[in-house]
Amino acid sequence: MSSEKLTKAIDLQHHLSESSRTRETSPLKGLQKFMRPGVTVLAGGLPSPAYFPFSNIGGQALVPESFPINAAESSSSSMSWLWNMFGSSSKKEKTQTINIPKYPNTPGELSLSTVLQYTPSVANPQLQKIMYEFSTKVFKPAYSDYTTLVHTGNTDGWNRIVVTLCNKGEAILASEWTYPSALHTVIPYGNTIASVAIDSQGMRADSLRDVLQNWDEKARGAPRPHLAYIVPIGQNPTGATMGLARKKEIYDVCVEFDVIICEDDPYYFLQEGKYIPPAERKRVAKQTALVKKAAAAEDSEHFIANLEQSFLKIDYQGRVIRMDTYSKTVAPGARLGWFTCNPMFAERLERQGETTTQAPCGFGQSLVTQLMLDWKYEGYIRWLRALGSQYEVRRDFLIDSLTEEFDMQANYAHTGIWQGTEYYSATPKAHLMSEKYGNKTMFSFVPPTAGMFVWLKVHLENCPRTVREDEEPLEIQLWAAVAEAGVLLGPGWIFSTNTVSGGPLFSEHGHFRIAFSDAQPEVMKSGMKTFAKVMREFFEQ
Numbered sequence: 279m280s281s282e283k284l285t286k287a288i289d290l291q292h293h294l295s296e297s298s299r300t301r302e303t304s305p306l307k308g309l310q311k312f313m314r315p316g317v318t319v320l321a322g323g324l325p326s327p328a329y330f331p332f333s334n335i336g337g338q339a340l341v342p343e344s345f346p347i348n349a350a351e352s353s354s355s356s357m358s359w360l361w362n363m364f365g366s367s368s369k370k371e372k373t374q375t376i377n378i379p380k381y382p383n384t385p386g387e388l389s390l391s392t393v394l395q396y397t398p399s400v401a402n403p404q405l406q407k408i409m410y411e412f413s414t415k416v417f418k419p420a421y422s423d424y425t426t427l428v429h430t431g432n433t434d435g436w437n438r439i440v441v442t443l444c445n446k447g448e449a450i451l452a453s454e455w456t457y458p459s460a461l462h463t464v465i466p467y468g469n470t471i472a473s474v475a476i477d478s479q480g481m482r483a484d485s486l487r488d489v490l491q492n493w494d495e496k497a498r499g500a501p502r503p504h505l506a507y508i509v510p511i512g513q514n515p516t517g518a519t520m521g522l523a524r525k526k527e528i529y530d531v532c533v534e535f536d537v538i539i540c541e542d543d544p545y546y547f548l549q550e551g552k553y554i555p556p557a558e559r560k561r562v563a564k565q566t567a568l569v570k571k572a573a574a575a576e577d578s579e580h581f582i583a584n585l586e587q588s589f590l591k592i593d594y595q596g597r598v599i600r601m602d603t604y605s606k607t608v609a610p611g612a613r614l615g616w617f618t619c620n621p622m623f624a625e626r627l628e629r630q631g632e633t634t635t636q637a638p639c640g641f642g643q644s645l646v647t648q649l650m651l652d653w654k655y656e657g658y659i660r661w662l663r664a665l666g667s668q669y670e671v672r673r674d675f676l677i678d679s680l681t682e683e684f685d686m687q688a689n690y691a692h693t694g695i696w697q698g699t700e701y702y703s704a705t706p707k708a709h710l711m712s713e714k715y716g717n718k719t720m721f722s723f724v725p726p727t728a729g730m731f732v733w734l735k736v737h738l739e740n741c742p743r744t745v746r747e748d749e750e751p752l753e754i755q756l757w758a759a760v761a762e763a764g765v766l767l768g769p770g771w772i773f774s775t776n777t778v779s780g781g782p783l784f785s786e787h788g789h790f791r792i793a794f795s796d797a798q799p800e801v802m803k804s805g806m807k808t809f810a811k812v813m814r815e816f817f818e819q
Contacts (some may be wrong), residue, residue, distance in 0.1 A: 284422035287596020287620035293504055293538050294626060298442045301629045327380060327391035335390065335641065336377035339649050342657035344372060345664035376648045388647055394640040399631040401428035401616070401638075405647040409602075413618040415655065416582050417600065419590040427624045429631070430613045430638045432542050435601040436507070437463050438630050439540050442623070443505050444469055449498065451489065451506035451537065453481045454775050455733075455789075457514045460507055460542070461778045472503050473775040478691075478699040478724055480518040481508055483527035490535040505538050511586060512545030512729020515773045515791040519549070519728045522587045529592050541589045541600040545729040547607060547662040549585055550670035553725030555688075556678055578659040586728075596620030599627075604646055606730075607662060612642040669730065669795065676732060676794035677725055679803045680704065683810035684720070699724050706814055715742075720813055721790075730795035731768070736788035741817050753788030760790075760812045765805045767792055 382389040386403075393402050400406060409426040413419070429435040436459075444450065446468035452460065454473045461471060472493075475485035486506070493502040508528070510520040520528075532539055554562050589598045596619070603615030617627060637643070650658060680686070684704035691697050703722040706715065718740040723732055738752045745752055757769045770789025776782060797805065 284420065285594065286423045287421050287622070289622075290538065290595075290597060290620065291622060293443050293536075295441065295443055295445050297445075298626050298630065301626070303629060303632070324396055327395065330380065330390060330394055332380065332390055332394070334377055334379045335644065336375060336648070337645070338373040339376050339652070341372050341374055342653050342660040343664075344661075345668055347660075347663050348667055374652060376645070376652055378644045378648050388644060388651065390640070390644065393644040393647075397637045397640075399428075399628050399635075399637050402643055402647060404651060405643060408647065408650045409616045409618075411655065412658075413590070413600075413602075413616075415578075417588040417590040417618060419618065420592055420594040421596050421620070423621055424590070424596065424618055425621045425624045427617045427619070427627055428638055428643075429601070429615050429617060429627075430635050431605055431610070431615050432544055432601045432603045433459050433463070434613075434635055435603075435615060435617060436460055436540065436542060438627050438634075439505070439599055440464055440467060440469065442626050442630050443538060447500055448505075449500040449503045451486065451503045452775055453508070453513065455516055455770075455773045456507065456775060457509060457542070458772045458777070461775060465778060470500060471775045471778040472498075473779060473781075474506075476513075476516065476518065476695070478518055478696050479524045480510060480513045480516070480520045481506075481528060483524060483531055486528060487531045487535075490531065490537070502535070504536060505540065506532060507540045507542065508589075509542045509545075510589065511543055512548055512726060512731070514545070514729065515731055515768060515770075515789075516733045517724070517726025517729050517731050519586060519726070522591070525587070525589050526592055529589060529598075532597060533595065537597070539589055539593075539598045541598055543588065543600065544603045544606050546585070546588070546602070547665055548669045548730065549666050549728045550673055550726070552727060553674060553677055555681070555686075556674075559674070578656055581659060581663055590618060596623075599623055607665060608646055608649070612646050614638050614642050614646055672794045673726065673732070675799055676792065676802055676806070677702075679806040680732075680810075682803075683707075683806055685717070689722075696724055706810075706817070710814055712818060715818060720817060730793050732792045732794065734790045734792065736770075736790060738788050739786040743816070743819060751784040753784055756788060756812075756816050757790065759816055760809055763808050763812050765808045765812075767809075 378388055378390055378393070380390045382391075388402065388404050401409060405428065406426065409428070413424070413426055429438065440450070440463055444464075444467065449470045449472040450464055451472050451474055453476045455476060464471065472489055474489055475482050490502060495501055508520075510525065512519060529539070531537070588600060590600050599617055599619040601615060601617060604612050605615065608614075617624060619627075653661065685707055687703050687705070689701055689703055691699050691701055701722055701724045703719045705717045705719055708717070719737045720740065721734045721736045723734050726732060736753070736756065738756070741752060743752060749755065750758075753770065757767065760767055768791030770791065771777065771783045773789070773791065774783055794802065
């Protein structure tokens with residue numbers, strides 16, 4: 279659909295917080311609109327670029343084709359993830375030089391004299407154009423007057439959203455398991471969390487409706503929530519991925535109850551496909567070799583079309599604030615990302631940033647901008663296509679390592695939180711446990727199809743231990759035992775919305791989040807061996 283046929287965002291000003299309504303343009307920042315060629319600027323406290331101690335900055339960047347596109351090629355060829363990331367130091371990476379001069383050599387060229395200077399709380403013009411065009415081509419918002427605005431990473435972005443939209447005492451909707459930093463952002467502002475049940479796709483639309491429809495303002499001590507926080511792809515911590523049909527259901531509920539959606543989507547391009555056990559992987563790889571080869575030759579449009587789509591794709595009212603970041607696709611230390619949202623929200627978010635984070639670091643902006651300018655859109659898409667394959671191999675390696683240490687049984691859930699999904703249950707290998715324990719399930723999980731994490735549900739109800747009044751809950755005891763053995767896992771309770779809402783943190787089940795994003799393969803394998811040993815000892819006693 280062309281932008282000419284799209285309507286503009288509806289008026290959503292009533293969602294602004296009291297502080298956002300009173301926030302005016304920073305007086306000094308407001309002067310910057312007059313700083314144009316030919317104007318003698320004597321009003322600001324801008325240092326002279328002559329005193330910047332860098333004549334240029336740059337480096338050697340990998341080429342977009344550094345990694346293969348499909349996972350089968352990644353795990354078997356000389357370009358494998360093992361070789362590329364952790365292999366022989368004698369292997370020479372193919373790179374290209376990027377360089378940013380202090381002063382522009384041609385009009386409009388990226389330069390340190392501009393990027394390292396005090397700037398408005400928006401991206402440099404080149405990066406602003408890159409972000410807008412990227413959101414347009416990839417996410418295709420369903421209204422015409424959307425815009426983009428830079429931020430210093432999604433955690434900063436979420437903080438800005440909370441301050442801009444929420445008053446003290448208001449509740450915010452979030453999945454019952456979610457990103458801890460998002461939960462703890464709201465506490466100092468006097469906000470609470472309204473927990474929404476999840477399933478294998480993340481937040482449930484029926485639970486969202488139930489929470490909103492039956493909201494009791496007097497009992498809850500807060501008005502009905504008007505902001506929902508959602509991580510839809512590779513959800514942190516569960517790894518769940520939300521399909522477009524579910525997004526439509528949630529969006530319709532949010533339209534009905536006038537709720538703004540914060541779409542925090544850092545793992546969007548780490549969509550990895552279904553996990554296939556090792557015994558089937560080679561056969562499936564051979565059967566689909568021609569398909570994969572054809573997929574590798576597809577252009578970026580085909581690639582984008584085959585990804586799960588953003589909430590923006592169905593946002594015809596402008597009630598979605600999407601957050602993207604270069605943290606998972608370039609480097610976290612770049613501290614760089616952007617909002618895609620309606621222009622009214624963008625203007626208020628910009629005002630909020632003027633007196634806090636201001637603009638992102640000029641060094642990070644300049645390097646990422648120049649990288650994007652050199653790679654161009656097609657080059658960056660090529661890089662992103664390969665990233666998903668690399669993380670698919672990593673996910674497979676971690677699950678394979680667990681399979682080597684436990685007996686794994688594939689199951690299909692007909693009911694419960696994983697209904698309609700294949701999941702795996704792990705029992706100890708018979709020769710390593712006493713007959714007394716038998717073959718009871720120790721943990722179960724759904725292999726993620728995106729993101730960086732495997733979310734384990736630990737079946738502590740099968741652990742024969744009893745807990746004394748002076749002891750920590752079993753989940754903490756087990757987590758501590760694994761940590762003391764030298765393997766640090768994400769403790770499940772920190773991801774619970776009950777950490778903020780005051781509900782019970784522990785139940786008969788425990789949860790651990792295992793990241794497959796960073797550890798070297800031999801370290802990952804060793805870690806799962808240690809984890810298995812501690813599990814057996816813990817469940818035996």
